[in-house]
Amino acid sequence: MGDSEREVDVSILAQLKKSMPITAFSSFSDGLQPNQRSREHFITNTNLNDDDLWVPYASGVWFQPCCFNVTSGGFTLVLKGLPGSMVGTHYHVAGVHGYTMRGRWRYLEHDWIAEPGTYIYEPAGEAHTLVITEDSPEPMIAFFVVEGGLIYLDKPTNGTFAAYEDGLTLLELTRKHYRDAGLDALKLDLLVR
Numbered sequence: 001m002g003d004s005e006r007e008v009d010v011s012i013l014a015q016l017k018k019s020m021p022i023t024a025f026s027s028f029s030d031g032l033q034p035n036q037r038s039r040e041h042f043i044t045n046t047n048l049n050d051d052d053l054w055v056p057y058a059s060g061v062w063f064q065p066c067c068f069n070v071t072s073g074g075f076t077l078v079l080k081g082l083p084g085s086m087v088g089t090h091y092h093v094a095g096v097h098g099y100t101m102r103g104r105w106r107y108l109e110h111d112w113i114a115e116p117g118t119y120i121y122e123p124a125g126e127a128h129t130l131v132i133t134e135d136s137p138e139p140m141i142a143f144f145v146v147e148g149g150l151i152y153l154d155k156p157t158n159g160t161f162a163a164y165e166d167g168l169t170l171l172e173l174t175r176k177h178y179r180d181a182g183l184d185a186l187k188l189d190l191l192v193r
């Protein structure tokens with residue numbers, strides 16, 4: 001491994017320490033009784049201007065949840081990232097749809113740059129590294145529909161398992177943030193399907 005590869009490797013692992021994907025597996029549950037689960041339609045009112053509602057995820061990266069799909073393992077959220085920040089290399093076991101609302105960002109593995117109005121479709125089986133470009137004139141804000149779990153890798157090329165994330169693990173993380181921040185975690189139950 002060359003020095004530059006090692007630097008990337010370390011930065012991904014350092015970032016994963018700050019986020020909360022899991023590395024140990026047991027049975028997860030949404031914690032709700034069957035009669036607490038709803039299949040009805042609902043709305044989520046995110047508030048991009050309310051700092052308390054942004055759940056810290058990685059260094060310079062936050063999200064506001066829209067839906068936790070504990071049936072498929074998917075989730076839907078609004079992601080915010082400061083220029084120069086990143087979400088480490090990860091592999092998707094299911095497809096992803098993304099829509100850029102603010103800022104500029106890219107995947108290191110592709111040559112396009114997303115701007116406000118850019119829609120992205122990502123097939124299952126893709127591994128990529130999300131970077132908010134240094135020249136982004138404002139924090140990146142994008143809406144993502146993630147249809148299943150994702151696996152964080154320990155390095156960008158030929159990586160192996162580092163951590164796992166899905167709608168259930170993200171629900172746990174969000175509940176913890178809400179409790180720590182004095183927010184009403186019960187509101188999150190309404191976003192579970």
Ligand SMILES: [Fe+2]
Binds near residue numbers: 090092096128
């Ligand atoms: Fe992704």
